[in-house]
Amino acid sequence: MTQPDVTVIIGAYEAMPYLVKCLESVENQTLDAARIEVIAVDDGSTDGTGEYLEKFAERAAMAVTVIRQPNSGGPSGPRNVGLGKARGRYVFFLDADDYFGPEALERMVAMADEQATDVVLGKVVGVNRTAPKSMWGKTRPRTDVFSSNIKFTLSAQKLFRRELLTRHGMQFDESLQTGEDALFTMEAYLRADGVSVIADYECYYLVGRDDGKHVTKSGGYTLRFDSARALMGLIAEHVPAGPRRDALMIRPLLITLLPQFGPGFLKQSEKVRRHRLELAKPMLDAYWHEGVASRLKVHERLRLHLVAQGRGDLLVDVLEFIKAKKAPEVLLESRGRKAFLAYPHFRDPSAGIPDSWYVPTTRETVTIEGFKPRTTRFSRLRRVARRVLGARRAA
Structure with a gap:
């Protein structure tokens, strides 16, 4: 045959x-x-x-x-x-x-x-x-x-x-x-x-x-954690630690794990919230670090950081900000060479979140006051920032 x-x-x-x-x-x-x-x-x-x-x-x-x-x-x-x-x-x-x-x-x-x-x-x-x-x-x-x-x-x-x-x-x-x-x-x-x-x-x-x-x-939320855990384990088994593994870890983190800590988290009971944080912690302990975080948008990075720290209280503040569809203020420093997206708890001493978690990446879309076109590239953002700051000083 x-x-x-x-x-x-x-x-x-x-x-x-x-x-x-x-x-x-x-x-x-x-x-x-x-x-x-x-x-x-x-x-x-x-x-x-x-x-x-x-x-x-x-x-x-x-x-x-x-x-x-x-x-x-x-x-x-x-x-x-x-x-x-x-x-x-x-x-x-x-x-x-x-x-x-x-x-x-x-x-x-x-x-x-x-x-x-x-x-x-x-x-x-x-x-x-x-x-x-x-x-x-x-x-x-x-x-x-x-x-x-x-x-x-x-x-x-x-x-x-x-x-x-x-x-x-x-x-x-x-x-x-x-x-x-x-x-x-x-x-x-x-x-x-x-x-x-x-x-x-x-x-x-x-x-x-x-x-x-x-x-x-269909299926309960624990099944999503099972899926994320299995996929992360597979990637770690086949790809040595380094930038290539980090690039692949974005998939289970962003698509499978992060949605468990979206605005729907606000509707959950305190018991379910704690359980979700407990399920996520071993995975983030194993695979979450700056090499992965730097590839994410600020709100994505910030949420996973708070989950990794077990700070459900601070996570709620960030999620309420996102749910309200607020745009974070863009803060410019060092003559426009640095920009931060001021999501909740930026430079809050009691939160202890490093400034670096609020730095936009090339995936961000931000608007600087006084300049309407939106930009996604940080190099262009810095040029725009210098123009805006120059115009403010001249005024």
């Missing part, structure tokens, strides 16, 4: 009616049907998902295997089952809620073959939900996790060279109830001999379910 180019693995649970469009998008691929294998795993659905998959297998032009099993409790089990049965040179994990652009598989397989890369990211578009955007600026035939923004898209919906996965015995961690795909994808990035990014064609449509049952919307 001829080996297919790509195995599309579909884990499906209570997927109707979204599954209909999902499977239509597989049938409508411009890649020849003989080059595609589908392995669909019905994870104990009761809404007709399994029956619809079986009907699809009967009519589809490509090879389709349907596996029906009791509910496993998450997406990792079905994906691992599908991966164990896959024969394709590449595998793609397609969620049953989502769908492909017609040329998606053809373009991704061609890119992987031409560039000999182990992972291919096809542009993702959100439908009734947001989708990652920062990595789609331009097509990158060959890059890596350190030279691009791909660390900010760690969902499993990528094309993976199956030989890479089998060589390293890679599977999804079934002990994690959320973030299991982030762990899998980051490991693939770190082990890959090159990653390709297709930014000029909409390959994948990420669908937000009307019933709110999408996996990323």
Whole structure:
């Protein structure tokens, strides 16, 4: 039997009616049907998902295997089952809620073959939900996790060279109830001999379910801490301490951990607040330092610093300031060579927060009084500051 180019693995649970469009998008691929294998795993659905998959297998032009099993409790089990049965040179994990652009598989397989890369990211578009955007600026035939923004898209919906996965015995961690795909994808990035990014064609449509049952919307807050802890541990295992590790640590800190200390923290009971701080402390003790902090905006850096210090009382003040959508005052010193964003507790002796935590980075957007255009680059900020100070002295 001829080996297919790509195995599309579909884990499906209570997927109707979204599954209909999902499977239509597989049938409508411009890649020849003989080059595609589908392995669909019905994870104990009761809404007709399994029956619809079986009907699809009967009519589809490509090879389709349907596996029906009791509910496993998450997406990792079905994906691992599908991966164990896959024969394709590449595998793609397609969620049953989502769908492909017609040329998606053809373009991704061609890119992987031409560039000999182990992972291919096809542009993702959100439908009734947001989708990652920062990595789609331009097509990158060959890059890596350190030279691009791909660390900010760690969902499993990528094309993976199956030989890479089998060589390293890679599977999804079934002990994690959320973030299991982030762990899998980051490991693939770190082990890959090159990653390709297709930014000029909409390959994948990420669908937000009307019933709110999408996996990323469910689960208690402790699961997010489990996910952050696992991802930080993986990064530390594969990347020695230094700037490259710091650059990757931004992902779990900024995307997974920091939202646990956003304005929603203000609504929590004192017991829950203390628990969140306790869960975060070991991770921050291990991985939080100035090399990481310097890459964040002031309000991000300040919040994580206060969490690391266990200062929930001061954190509340910062969060109330952010929730009120106040803009911090920009303080200029040393003839415009220094600027600070005066968020709460700036130079408060009782707080003891170093001035350096309030220095804007190149990611900041600030406004200096008397100069309307907003600037994000600190070098330009200093030039603007000198002009403003000069005008004030002249007045």
